[in-house]
Amino acid sequence: MATATPAAAYSLEGCRWHGYLIDYYIYAPALPYATVITNAGNSWTQTPTKIFMVRVTTNTYNVLVDIYNFGNTGFDGITYYTCSAGYFSGHVETALNTYYTADYSSTGRQQVQAHEFGHSLGLGHNNSNCYTLMYPSSSRYFTCGIYTPQQDDINGINAIYP
Numbered sequence: 001m002a003t004a005t006p007a008a009a010y011s012l013e014g015c016r017w018h019g020y021l022i023d024y025y026i027y028a029p030a031l032p033y034a035t036v037i038t039n040a041g042n043s044w045t046q047t048p049t050k051i052f053m054v055r056v057t058t059n060t061y062n063v064l065v066d067i068y069n070f071g072n073t074g075f076d077g078i079t080y081y082t083c084s085a086g087y088f089s090g091h092v093e094t095a096l097n098t099y100y101t102a103d104y105s106s107t108g109r110q111q112v113q114a115h116e117f118g119h120s121l122g123l124g125h126n127n128s129n130c131y132t133l134m135y136p137s138s139s140r141y142f143t144c145g146i147y148t149p150q151q152d153d154i155n156g157i158n159a160i161y162p
Contacts, residue, residue, distance in 0.1 A: 010123060010124075010126055010132075010134065010152050010153065010155055010156030010159070011123065011124035011125055011126050011127075011134070011156070012122060012123065012124055012156060012159070012160060013081075013083070013119065013122050013123060013124045014083060014086065014122075015081065015083035015086060015087060015088050015122050016086065016087060016088070016121075016122040016160045016161065017062060017087065017088055017121070017122075017161075018087060020050040020051055020052055020161055021052050021054065022051060022052070022053045022054070022062045022063060022120070022121065023053075023054055023055075023056045023060065023061040023062050023063070024037075024041055024053060024054070024055055024056070024061055024062065024063040024064070024065055024117075024120075025055070025056055025057070025058070025059070025061035025063070025064050025065065026055065026065045027064055027065060027066040029066060029067055029068075030065050030066050030067045030096070033067060033096065033109060033113075035106070036106050036109040036110045036113060037055075037065050037113050038055055039110050040110050040111075040113035040114035040116075040117055041053035041054070041055060041117060043110070043114050043147075043148040043149060044114065044117055044118075044121065044149060044157075047149050047153075047154045047157065048154060048158075049154055049157040049158055049161060050158075050161050051121060051157055051161060053117065061091060062088070062091055062092065062120075063091060063092045063093070063094060063117070063120045064091050064092070064093045064094070065093075065094050065095075065113070066093065066094070066095040066096075067095060067096045067097075067098050067101075068095045068096075068097065068098065069097065069098045069099050070095075070097040070099060071097075071099050072099060073097065073099070075097060076096065076097050076100040076101050076104075076112050076138055077094065077095065077096050077097060077101075077112040077113065077115060077116045078094070078095055078097065078116070079092060079093070079094045079095075079116045079119035079120055080092065080093045080094075081093070081119075081120070088122075092119075092120040094113070094116035094117065094119070094120055095116075096109060096112055096113060096116075100138075107141070107147050108138070108141055108142070108147075110147050111133070111138065111140065111141040111146065111147035111148075112138065112141075114133055114147065114148060114149065115133055115134060115140070118133055118134050118149070118153060121157060121160070121161075122156075122157075122160045123153065123156045123157065123160075126152060126153075126156075128152075129144075130143055130144040130146065131144050131146060131150060132146065132150050132152045132153055133146055133147075133148065133149050133150055133153045134152075134153055134156070
């Protein structure tokens with residue numbers, strides 16, 4: 001008798017982009033993390049969704065990626081945005097908190113950025129278990145080994161962008 005894996009339930013932020021091509025710009029202070037950030041964007045592009053994330057080097061972008069030392073706040077990444085009538089208005093900003101991530105491996109930083117990109121696509125936190133990228137704690141990586149979008153995350157994106 002086969003056992004079923006527990007189902008997780010994705011959570012939505014209630015905001016989305018008008019299209020499927022999401023441009024992100026790496027702000028100068030974050031350039032030392034460019035490979036990690038690019039890998040995080042590619043991890044979303046390589047999912048079976050319509051989302052395509054592309055790095056741009058001009059000031060025309062959807063998502064600004066930065067790093068900043070926010071101090072001992074309890075979060076290792078953060079995403080800021082404004083939503084109007086169900087759509088992102090203006091650009092979204094994500095930032096890694098270097099207070100924590102400076103000591104992370106490249107893969108550890110990638111999981112934080114991929115998680116923040118999830119928010120920038122419209123996903124909320126999934127508190128079900130740490131086997132989803134959108135789990136609100138970095139134990140998703142440090143305990144469960146997750147650093148790329150998982151099936152529940154993909155299901156959420158496909159619900160937002162059918």
